[in-house]
Amino acid sequence: MQRIENLMKAKAIELLENGTVNRVLGWTAGDFYYDNTPAIFNSKEEIEKSFVYNSFCGANLSKYLVKERKNEGKILVFLKPCDTYSFNQLVKEHRVNKDNIYIVGIECQGHLSIEAIKAKGIDGVVGLEENGEEVTVKSIYGDKTVVRGEVMLEKCLSCKSKKHVAYDELIIVNEMPEADSMKRFSKVAELEAMTADERFAFWKSELSKCIRCNACRNVCPACTCTKCVFDNPESGVDAKANADKFEEKLFHIIRSFHVTGRCTDCGECSRVCPQNIPLHLINRKYIKDINEFYGEYQAGADTESKAPLTAFTTSDIEPGSNLKEGK
Amino acid sequence: MQEINKEYQPLIVAFCCNWCSYAGADLAGSSRLSYPANVKIIRVPCSCRVNPMFILKAFQRGADGVIMCGCHPGDCHYTTGNYYARRRMTLLFDMLDYLGIEKERTRVEWVSAAEGVKFSNVMNEFAAKICELGENKRLEDLRCKE
Ligand code: SF4
Ligand code: SF4
Ligand code: FES
Numbered sequence: 001m002q003r004i005e006n007l008m009k010a011k012a013i014e015l016l017e018n019g020t021v022n023r024v025l026g027w028t029a030g031d032f033y034y035d036n037t038p039a040i041f042n043s044k045e046e047i048e049k050s051f052v053y054n055s056f057c058g059a060n061l062s063k064y065l066v067k068e069r070k071n072e073g074k075i076l077v078f079l080k081p082c083d084t085y086s087f088n089q090l091v092k093e094h095r096v097n098k099d100n101i102y103i104v105g106i107e108c109q110g111h112l113s114i115e116a117i118k119a120k121g122i123d124g125v126v127g128l129e130e131n132g133e134e135v136t137v138k139s140i141y142g143d144k145t146v147v148r149g150e151v152m153l154e155k156c157l158s159c160k161s162k163k164h165v166a167y168d169e170l171i172i173v174n175e176m177p178e179a180d181s182m183k184r185f186s187k188v189a190e191l192e193a194m195t196a197d198e199r200f201a202f203w204k205s206e207l208s209k210c211i212r213c214n215a216c217r218n219v220c221p222a223c224t225c226t227k228c229v230f231d232n233p234e235s236g237v238d239a240k241a242n243a244d245k246f247e248e249k250l251f252h253i254i255r256s257f258h259v260t261g262r263c264t265d266c267g268e269c270s271r272v273c274p275q276n277i278p279l280h281l282i283n284r285k286y287i288k289d290i291n292e293f294y295g296e297y298q299a300g301a302d303t304e305s306k307a308p309l310t311a312f313t314t315s316d317i318e319p320g321s322n323l324k325e326g327k
Numbered sequence: 328m329q330e331i332n333k334e335y336q337p338l339i340v341a342f343c344c345n346w347c348s349y350a351g352a353d354l355a356g357s358s359r360l361s362y363p364a365n366v367k368i369i370r371v372p373c374s375c376r377v378n379p380m381f382i383l384k385a386f387q388r389g390a391d392g393v394i395m396c397g398c399h400p401g402d403c404h405y406t407t408g409n410y411y412a413r414r415r416m417t418l419l420f421d422m423l424d425y426l427g428i429e430k431e432r433t434r435v436e437w438v439s440a441a442e443g444v445k446f447s448n449v450m451n452e453f454a455a456k457i458c459e460l461g462e463n464k465r466l467e468d469l470r471c472k473e
Contacts, residue, residue, distance in 0.1 A: 191425065200427025200465060229380070236387060236468065247468045250383055253422060257379050260418055285425050289418055309418075312410035314400060319416035319435040323424045 001130055004107055005053040007171050008078060011104055012051065013044045015076050021102050022073035025064055027057045033126050034114040038064050053078070055128055055135070058111035058153050060268050062086035063221040065096045074100050080108040081176070082159060084166045085264040085300030086221035091166070092303045093262070095224050105167035107176060110148065110156035115276070117151050120144070154280065155267020158184040165301055181298075184265065185288045187281055197327045203249065209275040210248040212240035216269035216279055222259040222299075229254065256282045261290060261308040264300040293317055337391040337457040339366045341450065342381065344374045346404040347439045348396030354443030362450035374398070375408030379419045382433070386466040392432045392457035394449070399437040409437070428465045431456050 012024045024047065028039035034056045041047045060083045068075050079087060084105060090096045109130075117125060117137055127138035136145045149157070159179040164170060191199055217223050217230060229235050230251065237254060241247035256263075256279075265287055269279040290297050290308045293316065297308050343349040349370050355362060371377055374397025385393045395416060403409040416435050424430045436449045 196424065196427045196429060198427070199425060203426045236384070241468070246465075249426060249466075250387060250468060253383060253419075253426070254380060257419060257422065282422070282425075285422060286418060289421050293417065294414070309411070309414055312407065312414055314410065316410065316413055317417060319413060320420045320424075320430060320433060323421065323430040325430055327429065 001054050001128070004171060004173055005051075007173070008053050008104070008106065009047055009051050011169075011171065012041065012047050012076060015102065016044060016047070020074065021076040023068075023071075023075050024051075025061050025068065025075055025077040027052050027059065027061075027078075033128075034112075034117075040064075040068075053106070055109070055112045055130060056114070058113075058155070058271055060086055060219075060221060060266050062090055062096075063219065063224070065101060066090065066224050069096055069100070074102055076102045076104065078104050078106050079164070079167070080106055080111075081162045081164050082108070082155070082264070082266055084164045085161070085298070086266050087166050087300070088303050089262060089264055089300035090221060090224070092300075093224070103167045103169075105164035105170040105172075107172040107174060108156075108162070109174070109176060110152045110159065112148075112151050113153045113271075116153075117146070120146055120151065122146075153267070153271055154278075155271055158267075158280075160184060160265055160298070166303075184280075184284055187278075188284050188288050191281065191285075195327060204246050206277050207249050207252055208246050209277055210240075210251070211275060212248060212251065213274060215272045215274065217255055219268045219272045220259060220263075221266060221268065222262040222264070223255075252279070252282060256286065259283065260286045261297070261310075262299050263287065264298070293322075335458065335461065336365050337454065337462075338389055339363070339392045339394065339450075339454055339457055340385040340390045341366050341368045342371050342374070342377045342393070342395045343368050343438075344397040344403075344409075345370050345372050347398035347402065348436075348446065350440035351396070351438040351442050351446040354440065355447040356443075358443045360443055360447040362447045363454040366450050366454060373403060373405050373408040374412040375403070375405065377412060377416075379415055382416075382419060383466075386432075386463060387468040389463075389467065391460070391463040392434070392453060394434045394436065394453055396436050396438045396446075396449075399439055402439065423466075429460055431460055432463060432466075 015021045024041040027036040028050045029052050030037045036052055036056050038059050038061050061077050062083050091098050122137050122139055122144050124140035129136040133148050135148050136143050160181040162176040162179045237250050263283045294308045377395050382393050397409040420433045438446050
C-alpha cells in the first residue's frame with residue numbers, strides 16, 4: 001500500500017508540475033487513522049504534507065467531481081475500479097465534463113471497514129500492515145492479525161468488477177483478486193423467497209432504524225439533483241417522522257427508485273449509513289429485476305447505452321404479473 | 328382468514344389516462360354500469376404521466392389500493408408512453424412486494440375508450456379485493472393523516 005501511495009503522490013506532483021492539471025482530488029487523513037476523507041490538493045507541498053492512500057479509502061471520489069465542474073482547469077482524480085462506473089454514469093448524465101478530468105485508475109484490494117475491525121475487539125487503530133490475505137492492525141493496545149476477507153467493507157466483499165471502465169492511466173502494482181458480480185444477488189434472492197409478512201418484518205426492523213440523516217442521499221453519485229424532493233417541505237417526506245412507526249420506508253422507496261437503472265451498485269449508501277442499514281439490498285433488487293426482465297444491464301459500464309427506464313420493448317412483462325399473491 | 332368488514336369503505340385511487348380509460352369510465356357511466364363509489368379517479372394526460380411518486384403519495388395519504396389504467400400497449404395516443412409507464416410500474420410494484428406490501432394493493436390495467444364493461448368489471452373486482460385485504464397499514468404515513 002505504501003508503495004502505491006508513493007506512486008500516486010509522485011504522479012500527482014508530476015501532473016501538477018507539468019501543468020496537465022491544476023488540482024488533485026484524493027484522500028487526506030481525518031482525525032483518526034481510519035477516517036480518511038476526500039480532499040482537493042492544489043500544490044506539491046499540500047500533496048507531500050497530507051495526501052494519503054491506504055485501505056481506509058473506501059470513499060468514492062466521483063461525486064466530488066460534480067461540484068468541481070464549476071471550477072477552471074483540469075483536475076486529477078484517483079479512481080478505484082468500481083468508482084469508474086460511477087464516473088461513467090455521471091458522464092452519461094452530463095453531470096461532469098470528461099475533458100476537464102484526468103483519471104488515474106488505482107489498484108484496489110478491497111477496502112476495510114472500521115466497524116468490522118472493531119467488532120473483532122480491536123480499538124484505537126493507528127496503522128495497518130498488509131500482507132496479501134492477512135492484515136495486521138496496529139493499535140495503541142498492540143498488534144493483531146486478521147483475515148482481510150473478514151474485515152472488508154460490504155461493498156468490497158461483493159465487488160462487481162476489478163476492471164477500470166474509464167481512465168487515462170493506471171497505477172497497478174499487485175494483481176487484484178477476481179470479482180464475482182453475481183454473488184451480489186444472493187441475499188436479495190433469499191429475501192424474495194420469504195413470505196410477504198417475513199419481508200415486511202425484516203424491512204420494518206431495518207428501515208425503522210433510519211434517523212434520516214440523508215447521508216445515503218448525499219453520498220450517492222447517482223443523486224446529483226440540486227433541488228431534491230427530500231428538501232421540499234411540501235413532499236411530506238422531507239424530515240424524519242415524528243412518530244415511532246415505519247414512515248421512513250417511503251423515503252427509501254423514493255430514494256432507491258430515483259436511482260433505478262442509474263445505480264452502479266457502488267455501495268456508498270450502505271457504507272456511510274450510521275445505522276448500518278443494508279441499503280444495497282434495496283438497490284440490488286432493482287438491478288436484479290432489470291437484469292431478469294429487460295436483459296443484463298450494468299449502469300456505468302459505458303457512456304452510451306440506453307438506460308433501462310428510458311427504453312422499452314413491446315413485449316415487456318406486465319406489472320405485478322411475476323408476483324405471488326398472499327401474505 | 329380475515330373477516331370481511333361490511334362497514335369498511337376502502338379508499339381506492341385510480342389514475343386514468345384521458346384518452347382511453349377515462350373515456351372508458353365515462354362510457355361505463357353512460358351505459359349505466361356501476362362501479363364502486365370509493366374509486367376516486369384522477370385523470371392524467373397519459374399513463375406515462377404517472378410518476379411513481381404519485382402512487383406512493385396516494386398510499387401515503389391513506390389510499391388502500393391504487394390502480395393505474397392506460398391505453399392498451401400499442402394504442403397510446405403519444406405512441407409509446409404506456410410502454411415506459413409499464414416498465415416503471417413493474418419495477419415499483421416489485422419493490423413494494425419486496426418490502427412486504429401486499430401485491431394485491433397495486434394494479435395496472437389497460438382499458439380502451441370502448442371498454443366500459445371492462446372498466447366497471449376491473450373496478451368492482453379491485454374494490455372487492457381491497458375490501459378483503461382491509462385497511463392499508465403497511466404503507467400508511469402518520470405525517471399525512473389528518
Ligand atoms: S444508490 Fe448507493 S450503491 Fe447505488 S449509486 Fe447510489 S450510493 Fe452507489
Ligand atoms: S444514511 Fe442511513 S440513517 Fe441516514 S438517511 Fe440514509 S438510511 Fe437513514
Ligand atoms: S395516451 Fe393513454 S396511455 Fe398514453
